[in-house]
Amino acid sequence: MAESVEITGTILKIMDQQAVNEKFSKREFVIEEATNPQYPEILKMEFVNDKIPILDKYKVNDHVKVSVNIKGRRWNDPQGQEKYFTTLQAWKMFPADNQNGGYVSDDVPF
Numbered sequence: 646m647a648e649s650v651e652i653t654g655t656i657l658k659i660m661d662q663q664a665v666n667e668k669f670s671k672r673e674f675v676i677e678e679a680t681n682p683q684y685p686e687i688l689k690m691e692f693v694n695d696k697i698p699i700l701d702k703y704k705v706n707d708h709v710k711v712s713v714n715i716k717g718r719r720w721n722d723p724q725g726q727e728k729y730f731t732t733l734q735a736w737k738m739f740p741a742d743n744q745n746g747g748y749v750s751d752d753v754p755f
Contacts, residue, residue: 652688652733653710653741654678656703672697674735676711690733699738712737 654676662672671691679685690713692700703709713733720728 649712649714649736651710651712652676652678652690654686654688654708656705656707656709657687659700659703659705662697670694670697672700674700676709688733690735692735696736699735703738708741709738710741711735 656674657677658675660673662670664670671693673689673691675687675689677685677687690711713735716732716734718730718732720730722728
């Protein structure tokens with residue numbers, strides 16, 4: 646089971662949507678989490694499939710709070726070497742300044 650966490654930060658970059666195959670698409674974005682401004686964390690995350698439109702409501706420099714699942718997997722490359730991947734898969738995002746707790750997403754209006 647994937648672990649879910651909330652991360653607050655500023656959007657640095659939003660990439661184009663990628664169709665990985667006929668059943669899986671993703672759109673990556675990068676945020677800067679600066680709880681410790683001297684050593685900010687630069688984190689790449691992604692929305693997948695039906696959650697991708699959530700990102701359309703945001704732009705670079707927006708301060709947001711993102712709910713993500715931490716996902717990991719193992720893969721054997723064509724040479725037979727075992728590789729490991731960790732992904733921050735977003736499923737909810739809303740403005741970090743939002744004091745009333747309203748979410749900006751397709752399923753819950755703000």
